[in-house]
């Protein structure tokens with residue numbers, strides 16, 4: 001925190017130095033670091049300081065005094081309110097450069113040459129086959145239910161009439177869900193609604209801190225019938241139960257049909273999944289491959305279909321079982337061994353890694369420091385690391401490099417268009 005920094009709100013005029021990983025403009029003011037949503041590097045802006053965030057403070061943009069030449073009109077009319085996107089106000093070339101730089105800078109901070117980063121792979125915006133929405137009905141007796149995305153850094157629900165990132169079929173369903181849920185959500189209740197477009201109909205999972213009750217269950221089952229949804233499930237606490245099970249939703253995962261369990265991890269866009277999968281298959285070599293944090297088989301399935309023997313491991317038992325069934329359906333079940341295992345607590349040890357030609361790992365945002373430590377001591381010739389967090393990837397890449405691996409290439413992929421998220425695939429070789 002800068003000297004003299006206080007919690008007191010005040011108006012300041014500052015210059016934005018950079019665009020942070022969440023898409024906020026960052027200013028180093030005499031008061032300390034400020035995070036300003038909707039502000040761009042090089043801009044002079046008037047802001048009102050707000051609450052504490054990390055080493056600095058959030059500040060609200062009041063006026064752009066001197067705009068950046070890279071400022072653009074946001075293509076979506078909901079951009080000012082909706083938290084689904086954070087960077088639509090930046091000209092497209094500069095936007096691509098920012099995403100690239102999020103990866104290059106993270107690697108440079110831990111001592112890698114940023115030239116190892118290949119050009120950003122772009123994906124079409126309207127490609128999201130899965131999205132998380134929120135339904136909220138305020139307690140006031142006359143209040144109606146709001147259904148949409150959260151506003152930025154807030155639990156307030158913004159209703160969207162159209163959306164540039166969702167697959168059009170998903171957007172059509174949003175409008176229908178809004179009408180359906182209007183009367184179903186009780187005053188004061190909040191439902192999180194995850195919708196996935198499977199090949200044979202939509203799959204909805206509603207999470208709430210209460211059971212659905214008979215009226216809502218019946219209404220949701222009738223909605224599923226009317227709109228031809230494949231399945232509706234309800235989650236309370238850790239328990240998932242079906243509300244309507246019309247058919248098992250089947251999704252093409254890297255080109256292979258997988259019957260997906262409710263709420264399982266999936267790559268959010270088919271185009272990004274293809275790009276990730278292609279990069280992993282190109283980076284892997286040899287006939288014995290371990291796919292750690294495998295999910296439903298985005299990498300294990302194409303690797304096995306290509307002839308490799310694959311050891312696929314994940315902590316989510318339902319995902320691993322779905323992957324094993326899909327491998328059997330694909331006719332290469334004999335090449336795929338699976339294990340359900342907590343890899344953060346029990347990474348594959350150096351001894352267990354013996355005999356693998358390539359190890360693929362794709363952990364959640366926290367990364368896989370313990371697994372990277374075991375790999376660093378192994379004699380596995382190739383490691384392909386997939387990540388959705390450049391900072392933890394860079395940390396894990398440093399562990400591998402200190403263990404003797406050369407980082408050959410890192411390819412960033414823009415799956416979550418107009419957000420601060422970026423995926424990447426890194427290829428290491430001994």
Ligand SMILES: C[S@@+](CC[C@H](N)C(=O)[O-])C[C@H]1O[C@@H](n2cnc3c(N)ncnc32)[C@H](O)[C@@H]1O
Pocket residue numbers: 265266267293294295296297298299313314315316319341342343344345362363364388
């Ligand atoms: C980013 S997803 C990748 C999944 C898969 N590779 C894909 O592309 O579809 C991360 C995966 O890690 C799994 N996971 C999270 N924490 C884990 C842990 N501690 N041990 C094992 N698996 C874990 C999740 O179940 C999820 O499938």
